[in-house]
Amino acid sequence: xxxxxxxxxxxxxxxxxxxxxxxxxxxxxxxxxxxxxxxxxxxxxxxxxxxxxxxxxxxxxxxxxxxxxxxxxxxxxxxxxxxxxxxxxxxxxxxxxxxxxxxxxxxxxxxxxxxxxxxxxxxxxxxxxxxxxxxxxxxxxxxxxxxxxxxxxxxxxxxxxxxxxxxxxxxxxxxxxxxxxxxxxxxxxxxxxxxxxxxxxxxxxxxxxxxxxxxxxxxxxxxxxxxxxxxxxxxxxxxxxxxxxxxxxxxxxxxxxxxxxx
Amino acid sequence: xxxxxxxxxxxxxxxxxxxxxxxxxxxxxxxxxxxxxxxxxxxxxxxxxxxxxxxxxxxxxxxxxxxxxxxxxxxxxxxxxxxxxxxxxxxxxxxxxxxxxxxxxxxxxxxxxxxxxxxxxxxxxxxxxxxxxxxxxxxxxxxxxxxxxxxxxxxxxxxxxxxxxxxxxxxxxxxxxxxxxxxxxxxxxxxxxxxxxxxxxxxxxxxxxxxxxxxxxxxxxxxxxxxxxxxxxxxxxxxxxxxxxxxxxxxxxxxxxxxxxxxxxxxxxxxxxxxxxxxxxxxxxxxxxxxxxxxxxxxxxxxxxxxxxxxxxxxxxxxxxxxxxxx
Numbered sequence: 346x347x348x349x350x351x352x353x354x355x356x357x358x359x360x361x362x363x364x365x366x367x368x369x370x371x372x373x374x375x376x377x378x379x380x381x382x383x384x385x386x387x388x389x390x391x392x393x394x395x396x397x398x399x400x401x402x403x404x405x406x407x408x409x410x411x412x413x414x415x416x417x418x419x420x421x422x423x424x425x426x427x428x429x430x431x432x433x434x435x436x437x438x439x440x441x442x443x444x445x446x447x448x449x450x451x452x453x454x455x456x457x458x459x460x461x462x463x464x465x466x467x468x469x470x471x472x473x474x475x476x477x478x479x480x481x482x483x484x485x486x487x488x489x490x491x492x493x494x495x496x497x498x499x500x501x502x503x504x505x506x507x508x509x510x511x512x513x514x515x516x517x518x519x520x521x522x523x524x525x526x527x528x529x530x531x532x533x534x535x536x537x538x539x540x541x542x543x544x545x546x547x548x549x550x551x552x553x554x555x556x557x558x559x560x561x562x563x564x565x566x567x568x569x570x571x572x573x574x575x576x577x578x579x580x581x582x583x584x585x586x587x588x589x590x591x592x593x594x595x596x597x598x599x600x601x602x603x604x605x606x607x
Numbered sequence: 608x609x610x611x612x613x614x615x616x617x618x619x620x621x622x623x624x625x626x627x628x629x630x631x632x633x634x635x636x637x638x639x640x641x642x643x644x645x646x647x648x649x650x651x652x653x654x655x656x657x658x659x660x661x662x663x664x665x666x667x668x669x670x671x672x673x674x675x676x677x678x679x680x681x682x683x684x685x686x687x688x689x690x691x692x693x694x695x696x697x698x699x700x701x702x703x704x705x706x707x708x709x710x711x712x713x714x715x716x717x718x719x720x721x722x723x724x725x726x727x728x729x730x731x732x733x734x735x736x737x738x739x740x741x742x743x744x745x746x747x748x749x750x751x752x753x754x755x756x757x758x759x760x761x762x763x764x765x766x767x768x769x770x771x772x773x774x775x776x777x778x779x780x781x782x783x784x785x786x787x788x789x790x791x792x793x794x795x796x797x798x799x800x801x802x803x804x805x806x807x808x809x810x811x812x813x814x815x816x817x818x819x820x821x822x823x824x825x826x827x828x829x830x831x832x833x834x835x836x837x838x839x840x841x842x843x844x845x846x847x848x849x850x851x852x853x854x855x856x857x858x859x860x861x862x863x864x865x866x867x868x869x870x871x872x873x874x875x876x877x878x879x880x881x882x883x884x885x886x887x888x889x890x891x892x893x894x895x896x897x898x899x900x901x902x903x904x905x906x907x908x909x910x911x912x913x914x915x916x917x918x919x920x921x922x923x924x925x926x927x928x929x930x931x932x933x934x
Contacts, residue, residue, distance in 0.1 A: 348731070348732075348734040351731045351734075352728070352731040352732050354731070355727050355728045355730075355731040355732075356728065358727075359717060359720060359724045359725070359727070359728055362720055362724060363717065363719045363720055366719050366720075366760075438713070439713055440713055440714075440715070442675075442680055442708065442710070442713065443708075443713070443715040445679075445680060445698065446678060446679075446680070446698075446703055446706070446707075446708055447703065447729075447732050447733075448700035448701075448703040448704050448732070448733060449700075449732050454732075600682065602680070602681070603620060603681055604675055604680050604681060
């Protein structure tokens with residue numbers, strides 16, 4: 346355990362050092378987060394400005410969902426994109442060999458090796474928006490509610506991670522899966538709005554097939570005090586299940602790894 | 608007790624069997640035909656601790672595939688392999704701490720950062736305490752003649768410096784079995800010699816077992832008492848380098864400088880003419896005919912200088928692979 350923590354420390358400090366070699370990235374990323382957020386708010390305002398609601402959610406409540414989306418998007422840029430996005434390259438160039446020959450869990454290495462600070466503005470903006478909008482929506486969360494929300498956000502993060510990792514792991518067979526991960530990331534955009542805003546068919550899709558509903562809407566319900574413990578449990582169960590699935594699949598995939606020829 | 612033991616090792620890859628052209632592509636799309644290509648067949652050998660063994664073979668002969676089975680990157684399709692008492696493909700942590708793999712054409716150092724940063728990561732992953740890691744880095748850096756380079760971004764290092772830093776990173780955990788795949792690839796002669804000297808020194812100091820593949824015969828002749836020759840996926844020869852040259856090349860090379868120019872025809876009956884550039888003559892002469900040919904040569908031509916050598920190993924191996932059989 347200590348070795349894993351120390352490894353994580355060395356992973357992230359070296360990633361930070363590497364990212365700081367290119368400081369211009371910071372500015373671009375900050376601008377892009379602000380731009381995206383502003384765009385989403387404007388879009389949302391268009392719906393509400395004309396007196397339409399979104400699936401029975403008030404303006405402030407819908408902003409909570411948007412805040413959670415922004416938070417998850419920041420997490421994606423900080424951890425998922427830099428790590429899981431690199432797996433395809435590891436497979437294609439054969440540098441996965443070096444990872445597999447280290448006496449450390451290969452899934453851990455591949456999932457935690459990089460850390461990109463440029464997603465952090467998104468995380469902060471998301472947290473701020475959630476807090477602000479929840480207060481305006483009249484939520485005064487108790488400690489258990491906050492705890493439940495935190496658990497739900499944790500399971501959102503885990504579900505998203507597992508889904509992405511599974512897609513990236515299939516590169517062992519298909520090598521080219523950039524497109525698949527792109528599709529995943531754009532489906533996430535659907536999570537900017539409450540899931541009840543979508544037509545029933547899409548709603549089913551977003552709940553059962555692509556768990557977009559679990560990612561943003563369910564945690565938002567929780568912070569607004571509308572989620573039941575059974576929701577929290579279901580989401581946690583889903584997170585554990587997908588995490589287990591990703592591990593099983595990875596172990597299976599490695600049996601098929603042939604390593605790029607020299 | 609052998610440290611590396613391979614018994615009837617084999618590996619075949621399943622590849623798509625596709626005809627060229629649009630028709631072939633369409634047919635392949637609808638009815639994918641697969642076939643198994645054997646890359647390595649029935650390879651058996653055993654290596655004792657502390658040996659330095661050269662692994663020879665043409666491109667595609669199966670060297671790298673064998674190396675990957677020995678390091679546990681791929682699973683053998685046939686036979687058994689044991690390294691330091693472990694089954695490699697299970698990749699247990701204690702096995703991975705025992706071995707290392709250096710690949711001339713792939714690198715593990717972080718491109719944008721100084722090697723020291725990558726070394727810190729490796730120290731953490733292998734659980735080497737920081738003070739101990741510093742001591743080892745110092746020691747290896749001295750052997751490799753690396754100093755201030757360890758503090759410069761990898762992308763700013765020369766190929767030779769980078770390779771030495773790669774070696775440092777691969778040896779930080781003190782492995783006792785080293786697998787080196789073309790460790791001197793692309794290096795200039797000086798850098799090649801330095802890497803060779805380091806490997807010999809490391810082997811002497813630590814008693815580590817070394818298995819290396821190389822295209823440069825110089826690496827093999829300088830380092831290895833024993834070679835494994837692999838050809839078309841099969842083990843072709845296992846023994847000393849000297850014996851291999853004798854077996855494959857029952858002739859010697861005669862070089863002389865002549866006092867006057869002669870046409871190539873003048874040397875018919877003096878063995879096989881290898882080259883005649885200006886007044887410098889090179890002949891291949893069978894060992895039995897050597898003395899007789901030499902005395903005839905000296906009496907028939909004005910010879911200024913004479914030299915008799917074993918033909919270069921590259922040439923013998925190259926000849927072997929071209930002909931595809933043992934001479």
